[in-house]
Amino acid sequence: MRFNDAILGLVILLGGLAIVLQASTFPATHGQVYGPDFFPTIIGTGLILSGLVLIVAGWRARAVTGWVDVAGHRIDRLVDAGLALLAILAFILFVDRLGFVLTAGLGMYVLLVRFRGGHWLSSLVIAVVLVLVVDWAFRTMLLVPLPQGHILPRLPW
Amino acid sequence: MTDTLLAAFALVFDPYVLVVMVAAGAFGLFVGAMPGLTATLATALLVPITFFMEPIPALAAIVSTTAMAIFAGDLPGALLRIPGTPASAAYVDDTYKLTQAGKANLGLGTSLVCAVLGGLVGATILAFTAPLLAEVALSFSTFEYFWLATFGLTCAAFVSTGSPVKGLVSLLLGLFIATIGIDIMAGQPRFTFGSVELMGGVSFIPAMIGMFAVSEVLRWALGTTGGRDQMAKVSQASGSIIRPGLASLRRYKLGAARGSLTGTLIGILPGAGADIAAWVTYAISKKASKEPEKFGTGHVEGLVDAGTANNASLGGAWVPALVFGIPGDSITAIVIGILYMKGMNPGPMVMLNQPELLYAVFLAFFVANLLLLPLGWVAIKSYGQMLKVPREVLMPVILLLCMVGAFAINNTVFGVTVMLVLGVVAFIMEENGFPVAPAILGLVLGSMVERNFMQSMIKADGNLLAFFERPIAAGLGVITLVIWLVVVVSAVRGRRRVPPVLATTPNE
Structure with a gap:
C-alpha cells in the first residue's frame, strides 16, 4: 500500500x-x-x-x-495479511484467559487452512503438533512461563 | 595474553558450543536460503533461544547463523533469480545468468569461496582492531560517547540507500520510541499515557522482531516480495563447486582483497551493513574493471568483490558494537540487546574485565567461517530439497515463534503488542520507501545519546562548547556536523533537478 x-x-x-x-x-x-x-x-x-x-x-x-x-493487492491477499494480524491480536487479547495452547493453536489452524487453501485435516495435525512442540520447547526446556489459561488441563511435560 | 587466548580456546572448543554453532549454522543456511527471509530475521528469531544460554554459546550461535545466512542468500539468487537476503541483490544478475549458461557450480562455488575468505578477513580485522580501539576508548568520556553515538545515528540515516529525508524520519521515529518511559535523568514519565507497561520503556527485542519478522510475514502474505507466486522450477548446481570457486578467486585476487577490506570498513561504519557493502563494492569493482561491459551478464569479477564484501562486513560490524556499544548494523543492534540482557554492558570495560570473552567471539568468527565451507557445500547440493518446505506452513511457524519470542523477553503479552504495532509500522514504512535500519539504530542508541548529553551538560554546567574542548570529541563532532552540512546542501541543490522522494530503493 x-x-x-x-x-x-x-x-x-x-x-x-x-x-x-x-x-x-x-x-x-x-x-x-x-x-x-x-x-x-x-x-x-x-x-x-x-x-x-x-x-x-x-x-x-x-x-x-x-x-x-493500492494496485497490485488482490482482495484475497489482503484477507491473508489481515488474518495474520488478527491471529497476533487474538493472542494478545485472549492468551491469559484461554492459555497458550488453545489461543496459538486456533490461530495457527486458521492461518494454515487459509494459506494452504483447505486441507482441513492435515492442517489440524500440523497446528496441534506445532503448538505442542513449541509449548514443550519454550515452557519446559527454556522455562518461559507461557500462560496456562483456565480451560485446558496442564500438559504433562 | 596467552592465558586469555587459551581461556578463549577452551570456551569455544567446548563440544556444546561447537554443536550449537553447527545447529545455528544449519538454521542460518535455511533461513538465508529462503527468499525474503533475511539474516537479521534469523538473528531476531534466535534471540528467545539465546536468552537461555551462557553468553559464549549465545554469541557463537549468532555469529554462525549470520555468516551462513549471508552466503545462503546467494543460493536463491543464483538458482531462482530471487536474492535470499538483500545482501545478495547486487550481483544476482551475474549468478543467475551463470546458472542459465549451465555454470551454476562456477557462480555458487565462487560465492562460497569468497564468502569464506571475506568472513576470515573480517574476523582478522575485528580481532586486531577491537583490542587497539578499546585501549583508546578507555580514555573516552561522555563527550566522546555522545559524538560517537550521534555519528552512528548520522551514518545510519544518510549512508543507507534511498532518500535522506526518509532515512531521517526513520531515525527520528526510532529516537522517539527510545524516549518513551521514565526519563533516566529526572525520573519524568514521558509519552506513557498512564500505561504502567510503557513506564519501563519499549524493549527493543520485541520491537526488532516486529520490524523484521512480522513485516516480512505481511509482505509475503500480500505477495509483495519474492516467493509466493514465482516458485518456478529450480535449477541444480552440478559438477565440482570448490575448484571453480578457487579458480575465480585466483583470477581476481585484487578484487577479493579490495572487496574484503572495503566490506569490513563499511561494516565498521554504524548503520551500514552487508547489503550496502555488497552494492558499494560491486560498483567499485565495475569501475576498476578492464571489462565493465560484462558486469551483469554472468561475469564473476563483481561477484568476487561483492561476495567477499558482504561476509567481511559482518565481522566489521562487531568492532564498534564490542568496543563502544554502538551497533555497526541491524544484526549487531540485536547483539547489543542480548549483551545487555545478559548483564554485560558492551564497551571497553569488557576488554579489561573479561578479555577471554572477546577473544572467544573472535575465535567463533573463524570457526563459523571455516564451517561455512562444508555446510555451504551441502546447502548448494541439497537446495532443491530445502525449497520443498512449503512456505504456507513456514510463515505461520515464523509468526508463532515471533509471538513466543516477543512474549519471552519480559514474560508479558505487552511484548507481543509492541511487536504487532511496530511490525505494521515497519511494513508501511518499507512499502513507502522508508528504510527500517535507521529506526532500529535510533531505538538502540537513543538513550545513549541522551544520557551522555545530559551527563556532559551537568559536568560542563550547560556550556555546549564543552563538546568541542577535548581533541577526539572535537574531531568526531566536526566530522558529524560536516556530514549533516553536506547532506543538507546537496539535498537543497538536488531538489531542483529530481524530486528525491520518487526514488524507491531496495532495502532491508
Missing part, C-alpha cells in the same frame, strides 16, 4: 507537533538548562521539518504518483 509522500508527510508533521506539545508539559529540572523535554522537542521539530519537506515533494509529484496506490 503506497501513499503519496504528502499524505505521509502530513501524518509525520502532526505526529511531530503532538510530540512537541506533549514535551512542553514536562516540568523543567531544577537548576539545569536541559530537562526531560529537550530531546523530545528536538525529535518533534525534526519530524515537523521532515514532514514539510515530504509534503512539498509529494505535492509536486502528485501528477505522477497519484494519492494512494
Whole structure:
C-alpha cells in the first residue's frame, strides 16, 4: 500500500507537533538548562521539518504518483495479511484467559487452512503438533512461563 | 595474553558450543536460503533461544547463523533469480545468468569461496582492531560517547540507500520510541499515557522482531516480495563447486582483497551493513574493471568483490558494537540487546574485565567461517530439497515463534503488542520507501545519546562548547556536523533537478 509522500508527510508533521506539545508539559529540572523535554522537542521539530519537506515533494509529484496506490493487492491477499494480524491480536487479547495452547493453536489452524487453501485435516495435525512442540520447547526446556489459561488441563511435560 | 587466548580456546572448543554453532549454522543456511527471509530475521528469531544460554554459546550461535545466512542468500539468487537476503541483490544478475549458461557450480562455488575468505578477513580485522580501539576508548568520556553515538545515528540515516529525508524520519521515529518511559535523568514519565507497561520503556527485542519478522510475514502474505507466486522450477548446481570457486578467486585476487577490506570498513561504519557493502563494492569493482561491459551478464569479477564484501562486513560490524556499544548494523543492534540482557554492558570495560570473552567471539568468527565451507557445500547440493518446505506452513511457524519470542523477553503479552504495532509500522514504512535500519539504530542508541548529553551538560554546567574542548570529541563532532552540512546542501541543490522522494530503493 503506497501513499503519496504528502499524505505521509502530513501524518509525520502532526505526529511531530503532538510530540512537541506533549514535551512542553514536562516540568523543567531544577537548576539545569536541559530537562526531560529537550530531546523530545528536538525529535518533534525534526519530524515537523521532515514532514514539510515530504509534503512539498509529494505535492509536486502528485501528477505522477497519484494519492494512494493500492494496485497490485488482490482482495484475497489482503484477507491473508489481515488474518495474520488478527491471529497476533487474538493472542494478545485472549492468551491469559484461554492459555497458550488453545489461543496459538486456533490461530495457527486458521492461518494454515487459509494459506494452504483447505486441507482441513492435515492442517489440524500440523497446528496441534506445532503448538505442542513449541509449548514443550519454550515452557519446559527454556522455562518461559507461557500462560496456562483456565480451560485446558496442564500438559504433562 | 596467552592465558586469555587459551581461556578463549577452551570456551569455544567446548563440544556444546561447537554443536550449537553447527545447529545455528544449519538454521542460518535455511533461513538465508529462503527468499525474503533475511539474516537479521534469523538473528531476531534466535534471540528467545539465546536468552537461555551462557553468553559464549549465545554469541557463537549468532555469529554462525549470520555468516551462513549471508552466503545462503546467494543460493536463491543464483538458482531462482530471487536474492535470499538483500545482501545478495547486487550481483544476482551475474549468478543467475551463470546458472542459465549451465555454470551454476562456477557462480555458487565462487560465492562460497569468497564468502569464506571475506568472513576470515573480517574476523582478522575485528580481532586486531577491537583490542587497539578499546585501549583508546578507555580514555573516552561522555563527550566522546555522545559524538560517537550521534555519528552512528548520522551514518545510519544518510549512508543507507534511498532518500535522506526518509532515512531521517526513520531515525527520528526510532529516537522517539527510545524516549518513551521514565526519563533516566529526572525520573519524568514521558509519552506513557498512564500505561504502567510503557513506564519501563519499549524493549527493543520485541520491537526488532516486529520490524523484521512480522513485516516480512505481511509482505509475503500480500505477495509483495519474492516467493509466493514465482516458485518456478529450480535449477541444480552440478559438477565440482570448490575448484571453480578457487579458480575465480585466483583470477581476481585484487578484487577479493579490495572487496574484503572495503566490506569490513563499511561494516565498521554504524548503520551500514552487508547489503550496502555488497552494492558499494560491486560498483567499485565495475569501475576498476578492464571489462565493465560484462558486469551483469554472468561475469564473476563483481561477484568476487561483492561476495567477499558482504561476509567481511559482518565481522566489521562487531568492532564498534564490542568496543563502544554502538551497533555497526541491524544484526549487531540485536547483539547489543542480548549483551545487555545478559548483564554485560558492551564497551571497553569488557576488554579489561573479561578479555577471554572477546577473544572467544573472535575465535567463533573463524570457526563459523571455516564451517561455512562444508555446510555451504551441502546447502548448494541439497537446495532443491530445502525449497520443498512449503512456505504456507513456514510463515505461520515464523509468526508463532515471533509471538513466543516477543512474549519471552519480559514474560508479558505487552511484548507481543509492541511487536504487532511496530511490525505494521515497519511494513508501511518499507512499502513507502522508508528504510527500517535507521529506526532500529535510533531505538538502540537513543538513550545513549541522551544520557551522555545530559551527563556532559551537568559536568560542563550547560556550556555546549564543552563538546568541542577535548581533541577526539572535537574531531568526531566536526566530522558529524560536516556530514549533516553536506547532506543538507546537496539535498537543497538536488531538489531542483529530481524530486528525491520518487526514488524507491531496495532495502532491508
